Amino acid sequence: MVAVQFGDRGEGTALVGQTVLEAAKNLRIDIDSFCGGRCSCGTCRVRVTGERVHLAPMDLNEEVVLGSDAVARGDRLACQARIHGPIEVEIPAFFNA
């Protein structure tokens, strides 16, 4: 188990290998996921913050759905990003007010 923090929305632990979206759901933290985790809608984006960024590398599909600006800001798709260690992310209010 590793520590996961979702900004001021909550924190807890997750299993290594879980997606960020799975971890959030287990902690009852709501992240929009309109396509059901099929890497097509982009609504599950989270912003990586802090020093703890232990996520699997981004693949090309995730990069295309996010777009270059979001990638440059450090955004990830919660349904695609798998946890490798402690993480800190925030859920942008634009999608999850």
Ligand code: FES
């Ligand atoms: S839930 Fe649609 S891209 Fe992640």
